[in-house]
Amino acid sequence: MNLLFKISSYQLRDVIRSKWIFFYTILLMIISYSLISLTKEPAKILITMLNINLIIVPLISLIFGTIFLYNNKNNIIFLLSQPIKRNVLFLGLYIGLILPIILGFLLGVGIPILFYVKIFSNYAETIFLLLTTGIVLTIIFGGVAFYISISNEDRMKGLGISIIVWLFLSIFYDGLLLIIFQTFADYPLEKISAFLIMFNPIDLTRILVVINFDVSALMGYTGTVFKNFFGGNLGVLISALMLMFWSILPLYLGLRKFKAKDF
Amino acid sequence: MKIKFPPVIVLFLLSLVNIEIFGGIFHAGPNYQLKNLESALKIISPYDTVIIHQGKYFSNNIIVNKPVVIIGLGRAVLDGLGKNQIMFIKSDDVIIENMTFINSGISFIDDNAAIKLDSVSNCKVINNFFEDNFFAIYLARTSNSTVSGNIIKAKNKKESYSGNGIHLWYSKNVEISDNRITGHRDGIYLEFVRSSNITNNLSWKNLRYGLHFMFSDSCSYSGNVFQNNGAGVAVMFTRRVEMFNNKFENNWGGAAYGVLLKEIFDSNIYNNYFYKNSNGLYMEGCNRINIKNNDFVENGWAIRLMANSMDNNFTANNFSGNSFDVSTNNIKNFNTFSGNYWSEYNGYDLNKDGIGDIPFRPVSLFSLITEQNRSSLVLLRSMFVELLNTAEKIFPVLTPETLIDNSPNIKKINHD
Incomplete structure (x- = not known):
């Protein structure tokens, strides 16, 4: 445990010193700040922020995570020559990566909100949702990034796969859903679409957000089904479990690869 | 001893007497x-x-x-x-x-x-x-x-x-x-x-x-x-309706309408305020209606214009913060839009006359899709959808070609 802490705190300092995370924070801060200063309507600001999160957070976590492991390759080989368990090292690296990204995210989004805390006074719940989705997405895509870079020796290939994964989950998957909806328009698709959305963490967080903003009424019957499902206790529980599953699965697979890998 | 009655009391007493005697x-x-x-x-x-x-x-x-x-x-x-x-x-x-x-x-x-x-x-x-x-x-x-x-x-x-x-x-x-x-x-x-x-x-x-x-x-x-x-307000099968200065607010639900118009002819809808309705104004089989100087704010759909509506004029309305500004269910359009303000508009105004230099297309591809297939609304606010809409805006193929505002206002119109 002590060792885990040591490794992750070292990595954390290393990451914070790099300019990447600084730019990330500044970028989020500029976006949030300009949104707030453009319109003073908190609901609109928050939903736009959430939209941006759904795009930026996975992308940054993936790319940054992938590069991070490649850059640390020599360091990892060196540490492996020491009496350190591989899973401790792996977890240390992981925590050392996602903690600063989460921190950057919280600062980037949180500071502008704190600055204008007055106009957000009625939206504590939504802000909580905004921050939670950001954190969860970082955790998930940090793990995915680790899995990708451990599975691929070639750094360009790894980076390419990260971007493809991001493109797939945030764009192509929805395209496929749309094709399914159009093809099977004559059938009741509510339950199936809820089921399919569970398998894309970006879509899942998006739906949780959209439902929370009461846009569900627009969707008619589908909306009601979704609202009842994702808004109800069972739905929230299942969504949370699913997100947890998505956080653990890539990390676990990555860990297995990492243990067996011959550096 | 003499008692003096003030004249008011005298009148009052007299009136009581009146009632007793003459009825009423x-x-x-x-x-x-x-x-x-x-x-x-x-x-x-x-x-x-x-x-x-x-x-x-x-x-x-x-x-x-x-x-x-x-x-x-x-x-x-x-x-x-x-x-x-x-x-x-x-x-x-x-x-x-x-x-x-x-x-x-x-x-x-x-x-x-x-x-x-x-x-x-x-x-x-x-x-x-x-x-x-x-x-x-x-x-x-x-x-x-x-x-x-x-x-x-x-x-x-x-x-x-x-x-x-x-x-x-x-x-x-x-x-x-x-x-x-x-x-x-x-x-x-x-x-x-x-x-x-x-x-x-x-x-x-x-x-x-x-x-x-x-x-x-x-x-x-x-x-x-x-x-x-x-379910909001529903009006049907009527001619010569005048609606002005009304407020339609918070009619929110699966089948709720700010105003539902079905087969309404030769009417005027002026200076109304539509706020937070899941459907602001729904028009089916409506002809020759002037919709002018209205505000559509934060509705799900501001206007749902079914293709069997003809010769309606939408002028000088404000559309701001609606999930969809206009949606329709056909590629044909026989209505006119002009001089409205659209918060979604991102054109420019080089000669500074307050009118945007490039036309605005209020019907997005996604709204067309959702009109035909409601369950695809699950994809609302997805990046894929934004891409589709942007692509369609640049090369309109599927959205109605004539449903277009050629003179969109750059600034919100003041209606007071």
Whole structure:
């Protein structure tokens, strides 16, 4: 445990010193700040922020995570020559990566909100949702990034796969859903679409957000089904479990690869 | 000793004497000879006044068959005991003022109302209170009458157990103003009504529609507020409707409409405010309607324009913060949009004349898709959808080519 802490705190300092995370924070801060200063309507600001999160957070976590492991390759080989368990090292690296990204995210989004805390006074719940989705997405895509870079020796290939994964989950998957909806328009698709959305963490967080903003009424019957499902206790529980599953699965697979890998 | 009476008191005493001798005003109440309205109605002659004093009167279909003024003093309550119709007016020139009507009975055979007027004219129902009635005010074949300043409340949960707040059937020249209606099936309901004015009413939290009319030509609606009704406002099969300065707010739900227009012709919809409705303005089979100077703010769909609507003009409206500005279900369009303000517009204005230099297409590809396939709305706010919309905006292929605002306003139009 002590060792885990040591490794992750070292990595954390290393990451914070790099300019990447600084730019990330500044970028989020500029976006949030300009949104707030453009319109003073908190609901609109928050939903736009959430939209941006759904795009930026996975992308940054993936790319940054992938590069991070490649850059640390020599360091990892060196540490492996020491009496350190591989899973401790792996977890240390992981925590050392996602903690600063989460921190950057919280600062980037949180500071502008704190600055204008007055106009957000009625939206504590939504802000909580905004921050939670950001954190969860970082955790998930940090793990995915680790899995990708451990599975691929070639750094360009790894980076390419990260971007493809991001493109797939945030764009192509929805395209496929749309094709399914159009093809099977004559059938009741509510339950199936809820089921399919569970398998894309970006879509899942998006739906949780959209439902929370009461846009569900627009969707008619589908909306009601979704609202009842994702808004109800069972739905929230299942969504949370699913997100947890998505956080653990890539990390676990990555860990297995990492243990067996011959550096 | 001489007693001096001030002249006012003398006048007052004289007036009392007058009443005693010449009639005209009758008092009914627990402490009077006439115990209730029914007994007063038996003895009065036309155009007398009956003053009902504070108290609770159990009433079963009181028939008013001569011209009379009925005024409540204090809280004069006519109670239908949940079984009966309370008052049935069969005479012209009846005025009902400041009375309280409660518990007219629910019936699936009769339209039990608190006040029913049938085949009369020149009647007034003013400043009364209605609580928990089946129908509150029911006008049939009535003309030149006024329903004004009434407060109408009910609390039934089911549509089938609830009647309408103000119900007009086959009437003309009726003035409905300053009423507050809540908890009924339809707040205000008009069928086969001509030339009537509905002004400054507040209709909120009714089970079905805040305002509902059919086959009611040449009526005008102004200054009304319709809020939080189960399904908003629905109006059908009518010509020459004037709607202005109304507010349609928070009609939010699967099938809720700010205003639903079906087969409405030759009408004007000016200066209205549509806020947070899941469908702001829905138009089906509507022709020659001018929609001008309205504000559409934060609706799900601001306008849903079905393809069977023709020759409607949308000018100088503000569209801001709606999830979809305009949606339609066809590639053809026979309506015109010009000089509106669109918050989604991101063109430029080089010559600074306040009008955008590139046209705006209010129908996004995604809104077209969702109109045909509602379950695809699950993808709302997905990046994929944004990409689709952007691509379609650059090369319009699927969205209606003529549904376009060629002179979009750069700045929000001030409508005050």
